Amino acid sequence: MTVYSKQNPPPNQWVSLVKRSIHEPGTVEWLDSNIGNLLRAEIHACGYWGNIDHIFTEPCQENQWLYDPETESFTGYFITQYENLYGFWSHTYAYRSHFFQIFTTSEKRSYYTAGDPPQFLIDDLADQGMEVVIWDKELSKDHPLLQKAKAECEALDPPLNKSIATRIWNKSTSETFPSEWEARKQKHLKQS
Structure with a gap:
């Protein structure tokens, strides 16, 4: 088994994907199809060797592929999937975000660092069914209130995505969560 370190990093898989591009380097088409992998390759070079599931805001021509000419840098967030983030209670996964x-x-x-994206991005991702766990707030992973709410999500007709319960949990305390969760659940049932 190979042990990786700063002196012996794993191969940068993202660089090889960029090299295999079918577009002419330097063209808009080349940037559109490769910018995600280029950024992933640079994040890998900074020392993050895990998988990068999503970069957001999604780099595109409209946002100059996340490039800021004032700082001469590309800035954004990436999220990575973590299995069993909620401990033995969880049967699924959640995401953690990083700033780069x-x-x-x-x-x-x-560089890259653990960092929470703006709330509107957390909300957008939650609407897509991606739970982004907040770094700077301790999430009681196996708290019975949260686990009960997640179970209720699946039992509702129609079901509610479990990330909604986690989002409410992240914004509340264990004292305020029951009333906020009940209000959100009732709103969902009325919309059905």
Whole structure:
């Protein structure tokens, strides 16, 4: 079994994907199809060797592929899937987010760090069924109130995505959660 370190990092799989691009390097088509893998390759070079499931906001021509000319860097967030994030209670997974800044000049060092995206992005991802666990707030992973609410999500007719319960949990305390969860559940049932 190979042990990886800063001196012996794993192969950068993202670089090989960019090299296999069918588009002419430097064209808009090439950027559109490769920017995600280019950013992943740079994040890998910074020392994050795990899988990167999503980069957001999604890099595209309208947002200049996340490039900021003032700082001469690409900035954004990426999320990674974590299995059993909620301990033995969980039968699924959740996501954690990281902030990255990739500089185009060699004077500044590129980096990534654990970081929470803006709330509207957490909400957008929750609407897509992706639970983003907040870093700076302790989430009581196996708290019975949260587990009960997640079980209720599946039992509702129609079912409610479990990420909604987690989102409410992240925004509340164990004292306020029962009333906030009940209000959200009733709203869901009235919309059905």
